[in-house]
Amino acid sequence: MSSDSEATEKPSLKERLRYRTVTVDLSPNQDGSMVRSIQKPRHLGRYLSALIAIVILVLCFFSIDYSTFQGFKWDQLGAIFHDMFNPLPASLKTWDAYWSYMWGEAIRAIWTTNEMCFIGVILGAVISIPIYYLCASNINHNRILRGIFRVINDVLRTIPQMVMALILRLFFGPTLVTGIASIIIFTLGIMYQLMYQYIETLELSPFEAIRSNGGNTMQCIRLSVHPEVQPMFFANLLYTFEINIRASVILGYVGAGGYGFLLKTNFGSGYYDKIGAMMIPLFVEVIILQIISNAMGRKSR
Amino acid sequence: MKLTFGIGAIALLVAAIAMAIYEYLRYRQAKHYPDAESAYHNRPLTWLTDLFFFLALIAAFVFLHFDLNMNDEFSVSGNPKQGFYNLGLLFQPDWEFFFGYGQYQFSESVIWFIIKTFGISYIGTIIASILAIPFGLLASHKLFGNVAWPFEIILIAIRTVPELIFALILIRFTGFSYVSGILVIGIHSIGMIGKLYADQVDGIQQEPVEGVLSCGAGRWQQIHLAVMPQVLPNFISVALYRFDINVRTATILGVVLGSEGGIGYYLSTVASHYHKLGSCVLGIVILVVVINVVSSWLRKKLV
Numbered sequence: 001m002s003s004d005s006e007a008t009e010k011p012s013l014k015e016r017l018r019y020r021t022v023t024v025d026l027s028p029n030q031d032g033s034m035v036r037s038i039q040k041p042r043h044l045g046r047y048l049s050a051l052i053a054i055v056i057l058v059l060c061f062f063s064i065d066y067s068t069f070q071g072f073k074w075d076q077l078g079a080i081f082h083d084m085f086n087p088l089p090a091s092l093k094t095w096d097a098y099w100s101y102m103w104g105e106a107i108r109a110i111w112t113t114n115e116m117c118f119i120g121v122i123l124g125a126v127i128s129i130p131i132y133y134l135c136a137s138n139i140n141h142n143r144i145l146r147g148i149f150r151v152i153n154d155v156l157r158t159i160p161q162m163v164m165a166l167i168l169r170l171f172f173g174p175t176l177v178t179g180i181a182s183i184i185i186f187t188l189g190i191m192y193q194l195m196y197q198y199i200e201t202l203e204l205s206p207f208e209a210i211r212s213n214g215g216n217t218m219q220c221i222r223l224s225v226h227p228e229v230q231p232m233f234f235a236n237l238l239y240t241f242e243i244n245i246r247a248s249v250i251l252g253y254v255g256a257g258g259y260g261f262l263l264k265t266n267f268g269s270g271y272y273d274k275i276g277a278m279m280i281p282l283f284v285e286v287i288i289l290q291i292i293s294n295a296m297g298r299k300s301r
Numbered sequence: 302m303k304l305t306f307g308i309g310a311i312a313l314l315v316a317a318i319a320m321a322i323y324e325y326l327r328y329r330q331a332k333h334y335p336d337a338e339s340a341y342h343n344r345p346l347t348w349l350t351d352l353f354f355f356l357a358l359i360a361a362f363v364f365l366h367f368d369l370n371m372n373d374e375f376s377v378s379g380n381p382k383q384g385f386y387n388l389g390l391l392f393q394p395d396w397e398f399f400f401g402y403g404q405y406q407f408s409e410s411v412i413w414f415i416i417k418t419f420g421i422s423y424i425g426t427i428i429a430s431i432l433a434i435p436f437g438l439l440a441s442h443k444l445f446g447n448v449a450w451p452f453e454i455i456l457i458a459i460r461t462v463p464e465l466i467f468a469l470i471l472i473r474f475t476g477f478s479y480v481s482g483i484l485v486i487g488i489h490s491i492g493m494i495g496k497l498y499a500d501q502v503d504g505i506q507q508e509p510v511e512g513v514l515s516c517g518a519g520r521w522q523q524i525h526l527a528v529m530p531q532v533l534p535n536f537i538s539v540a541l542y543r544f545d546i547n548v549r550t551a552t553i554l555g556v557v558l559g560s561e562g563g564i565g566y567y568l569s570t571v572a573s574h575y576h577k578l579g580s581c582v583l584g585i586v587i588l589v590v591v592i593n594v595v596s597s598w599l600r601k602k603l604v
Contacts, residue, residue, distance in 0.1 A: 023389075025320075060420035060423050061418070063413075063417050064420070064479045065479065065561060066477040068476070068477065069476065069478040070478075072474065073473070076473045080473045109466050112369070122358065122362075158589050158593060159586065160585060160589065161553075162553045162565070162568060162581050163552075163585055163586075166568065167582070168570060171385075172385045173386075199515045220471065246461075246463045249465045249466065250465060253465075260465075263466070263469075275466070279462075279466060282460070286461045290457065290461070
């Protein structure tokens with residue numbers, strides 16, 4: 001705000017870039033008795049960032065090879081869903097074969113994936129238990145130790161799961177062990193980040209009560225923090241399990257077996273009805289897991 | 302043998318759950334003990350529940366060990382010495398392949414594929430974050446009440462399908478091209494972005510909405526004047542968060558989308574040339590780390 005008398009001195013360039021001066025009439029009857037000049041912000045930063053975003057968007061279009069795109073095949077859009085949920089003459093000829101494929105091979109592949117995810121998630125979650133207590137800033141006051149584990153967490157979460165599986169394949173070959181090991185590492189990364197962020201939001205008065213009664217840190221954690229985070233631990237466990245089931249499609253592509261491997265072979269042969277028959281049980285399972293983990297009180301993100 | 306452990310695991314799990322329910326029901330009733338000593342002696346038997354649970358877990362692991370033939374899997378898997386040697390090769394990236402000089406052209410270098418990957422995820426995220434605004438507003442129970450249910454179910458359904466299956470389906474529609482990648486990311490991200498948008502809309506302050514309502518505004522004017530100004534910075538923050546995830550997703554899209562799907566194409570084709578694989582991994586890690594740092598820095602500035 002600057003009144004008329006101060007308007008004579010010239011504002012600096014930075015000031016003029018940040019604000020523009022507007023003359024307004026503040027009187028209730030709009031009769032010109034209270035004319036003031038007001039400085040309104042220009043929001044140049046917002047316009048600049050929007051401009052940068054648009055420039056990046058335009059630059060992205062230069063990296064497209066337009067020759068590979070042969071238009072939208074609108075007639076295929078309905079045909080995909082028809083092929084997926086009807087037996088095709090080329091692969092599964094009858095509805096009986098469709099249902100028996102769904103209850104036989106598809107369910108078996110999903111069961112294998114579930115077993116892999118179960119082993120991986122349980123082992124990863126058990127490993128994460130001591131680490132997330134070491135990461136929480138209100139329990140572990142040693143900044144260096146905390147920093148080390150947080151950096152490890154960043155590294156684990158940064159590497160995409162397929163790259164992790166490819167690196168692990170160097171050691172274990174194209175077997176289920178690769179899949180399980182990459183699920184363990186993936187779970188570890190998600191689990192201890194979610195848990196230490198949850199622990200940092202807790203009130204630690206029970207912790208201090210036990211501390212003042214002479215408990216050491218392990219006893220304090222065992223008696224106060226552990227019972228409090230236990231429900232959230234199981235909710236996050238289910239959530240991680242569900243994420244892993246969805247992500248384990250990619251593990252088939254590095255040869256780690258399970259659901260993704262069957263999907264890859266079916267796609268290679270163009271058996272879309274088999275893909276459809278594999279999708280339905282997965283869809284049902286993931287929705288049930290999502291509903292349960294949301295009902296257990298897991299917050300989003 | 303295998304079946305014994307499977308049945309044993311289920312039986313122990315049932316026992317643990319039965320114990321937990323019994324203790325829960327017993328503890329529901331108010332008990333009045335004369336002193337602390339007797340209260341201590343009548344404490345719930347949680348250790349027994351825990352023991353059953355633990356044994357069930359061990360039995361389940363033994364069952365899974367036999368069910369997945371882990372003995373065979375471990376015997377097939379390679380020796381660690383060879384693994385460390387290969388890991389060493391991974392740390393000597395093929396620089397000609399990385400930068401695209403010498404025997405490789407720039408259009409087949411890792412850098413160019415990384416740019417393609419970035420482009421797919423950037424365009425896809427912008428499309429998704431704009432398309433998700435109506436979904437997010439309509440899925441908010443605070444604004445629309447029971448009308449929100451069908452939209453919430455649509456968002457859950459979109460989230461449920463894995464990205465790769467989405468890509469496999471969309472290939473028939475748009476072919477092995479850039480557009481498939483953009484559509485996969487653009488449509489699949491709506492599920493999560495829409496849900497987070499709806500959460501943000503549910504968490505707004507109600508006073509501005511009531512203020513606008515008292516001046517006779519309709520629902521569209523409420524959203525435009527009272528809701529959007531409150532949630533816009535959060536919306537941008539959500540979009541940036543999702544962009545971070547989408548970059549990671551886009552690195553694997555090339556596995557099914559071919560050479561126009563980005564760096565994932567090389568992950569599937571050069572997986573046995575460890576020098577080339579090393580340069581791909583280096584490129585992916587650089588891309589993901591840079592996007593992660595920039596995105597979290599911008600989010601910190603916004604909120």
